[in-house]
Amino acid sequence: xxLLLLCLAILFIFRDHPRMTTVQRGAVDVVAFTSNIVLxxxxxxxxxxxxxxxxxxxxxxxxxxxxxxxxxxxxAQRLASLLSENARYKALLNSARDIEDELIAAxxxxxxxxPARHLVMLDKGAADGVExxxxxxxxxxxxxxxxxxxEYNSRALLITDSAHALPVQVNRSGLRAxxxxxxxxxxxxxxxxxxxxxxxxGDLLVTSGLGGRFPHGYPVARVTNVEIAAGDAFxxxxxxxxxxxxxxxxxxxxxxxxxxxGAIAP
Amino acid sequence: MTRAQAVWxxxxxxxxxxxxTLLPLPMDWRGLRPDVAALALFYWVLALPHRVGVATAFxxxxxxxxxxxxxxxxxxxxxxxxxLLLLFNxxxxxxxxxxxxxxxxxxxxxxxxxxEQWLRNGIAVPAAPWAGVAGIICSVLCxxxxxxxxxxxxxxxxxx
Numbered sequence: 001x002x003l004l005l006l007c008l009a010i011l012f013i014f015r016d017h018p019r020m021t022t023v024q025r026g027a028v029d030v031v032a033f034t035s036n037i038v039l040x041x042x043x044x045x046x047x048x049x050x051x052x053x054x055x056x057x058x059x060x061x062x063x064x065x066x067x068x069x070x071x072x073x074x075x076a077q078r079l080a081s082l083l084s085e086n087a088r089y090k091a092l093l094n095s096a097r098d099i100e101d102e103l104i105a106a107x108x109x110x111x112x113x114x115p116a117r118h119l120v121m122l123d124k125g126a127a128d129g130v131e132x133x134x135x136x137x138x139x140x141x142x143x144x145x146x147x148x149x150x151e152y153n154s155r156a157l158l159i160t161d162s163a164h165a166l167p168v169q170v171n172r173s174g175l176r177a178x179x180x181x182x183x184x185x186x187x188x189x190x191x192x193x194x195x196x197x198x199x200x201x202g203d204l205l206v207t208s209g210l211g212g213r214f215p216h217g218y219p220v221a222r223v224t225n226v227e228i229a230a231g232d233a234f235x236x237x238x239x240x241x242x243x244x245x246x247x248x249x250x251x252x253x254x255x256x257x258x259x260x261x262g263a264i265a266p
Numbered sequence: 267m268t269r270a271q272a273v274w275x276x277x278x279x280x281x282x283x284x285x286x287t288l289l290p291l292p293m294d295w296r297g298l299r300p301d302v303a304a305l306a307l308f309y310w311v312l313a314l315p316h317r318v319g320v321a322t323a324f325x326x327x328x329x330x331x332x333x334x335x336x337x338x339x340x341x342x343x344x345x346x347x348x349x350l351l352l353l354f355n356x357x358x359x360x361x362x363x364x365x366x367x368x369x370x371x372x373x374x375x376x377x378x379x380x381x382e383q384w385l386r387n388g389i390a391v392p393a394a395p396w397a398g399v400a401g402i403i404c405s406v407l408c409x410x411x412x413x414x415x416x417x418x419x420x421x422x423x424x425x426x
Contacts, residue, residue, distance in 0.1 A: 003320060003321065003324045003342070003346060004343055004346055004347075006339070007324070007327075007339035007342045007343045007346070008339070008343065010337075010338050010339040011337060011338070011339040011340065011385060011388075011389055012388070012389065015337050015338075015389065020338055023332075023338065024332065024335075024338065027332035027333075028335075030332075031288075031332060031333050031335075034285065034288060035288040038285055038288045038289060039288075039290060042290060110288065110290065111290070111291075111293060111296070112333075112334050112335050113287045113288070113291075113296055113299060113333065113334055114296070114334040114335070114336060115296040115297035115299075115394050115397040115398075115401070116386070116391075116392045116393050116394035116397065116398075117334070117335070117336075117391075117392060118293075119334075119335045147335075148335060155335050161392065162392040163390070163391065163392050183392060183394070185293050185294065245293075246292070246293040246294075
């Protein structure tokens with residue numbers, strides 16, 4: 001009975017108490033450590049498969065990566081001049097200068113077993129400069145944010161978790177909206193957009209920078225479907241995350257965003 | 267205290283069951299993972315009610331929350347209530363055949379996960395009722411093998 005009351009008290013009153021958070025942060029490292037041990041045989045198998053890949057396959061990959069690198073370098077050349085041009089214009093307009101965001105490379109080490117949540121474990125923590133509230137980027141766009149930081153590991157909440165929502169902007173028209181997680185790994189939902197709004201399938205959604213959590217301009221999702229039922233005041237817009245959330249292990253944590261020095265942790 | 271009573275077997279099996287939760291599964295299949303920790307807990311309550319009770323259920327629940335990254339105290343109340351029901355009825359349930367026992371476990375799992383889903387709604391943590399039901403069905407199917415394994419290890423190590 002006492003324990004039951006304790007549970008309910010923790011749940012409803014002391015959920016965000018600093019001491020509870022300390023316990024949870026400590027547990028992040030312990031859980032990550034044990035799950036790494038559990039996963040070690042699987043990782044060993046993967047690296048064994050990697051090590052016996054044929055020479056030609058590796059050569060092909062090197063060639064592909066070199067070509068990709070050349071293309072990206074070519075694009076980066078233009079980027080440098082564009083950035084300086086942009087900086088000059090911004091100086092003319094007297095607005096704050098964009099400094100490049102500082103990125104921490106991390107790997108997704110495991111996924112939370114809770115089927116209702118989209119929580120993943122990252123292998124970088126407070127010791128590497130990760131803090132709560134920092135955005136997490138995948139290969140093609142934003143995938144989530146850090147919610148709980150241990151010393152050497154951290155937990156990130158993906159944007160498709162049904163408790164997650166983020167402010168976005170339609171890249172084409174500049175229209176602002178809130179993209180909510182749907183609980184499905186490949187779908188975000190935008191509700192409460194007037195049925196007459198200019199939004200189409202194929203539109204790119206980028207972070208709008210409102211709210212002070214996510215820096216402006218990272219791609220988030222692409223609109224897949226706009227549903228307007230006759231007589232409804234609002235359209236229901238579905239979007240697919242730009243980065244495949246259930247594939248790929250390498251992510252980037254935006255450690256220092258110049259745009260929001262005073263961003264508040266959750 | 268002339269003989270070791272091998273109580274560690276209980277805690278080792280519970281820890282092993284919790285490790286099972288950490289095994290990797292594809293994102294969309296996670297709902298089908300049987301709740302082995304709860305099954306192991308129920309087995310030990312049934313077999314040794316004087317050793318394993320509500321306090322152990324509380325600990326298992328807290329460990330599950332920490333593993334899942336859920337708010338603390340989310341899984342414990344359900345497990346504790348199910349354990350309490352089991353403690354009131356263990357003599358009857360021990361006499362059941364395997365099918366009846368599985369059905370009893372089904373009821374206990376429904377109660378414990380129902381309470382968990384209800385608490386999730388209460389504090390606005392996402393709940394997945396249908397994935398929960400699928401997981402419960404998988405769990406109930408796992409009752410017989412888990413009971414057999416734990417029964418053998420209990421006899422082998424002479425836990426009492």
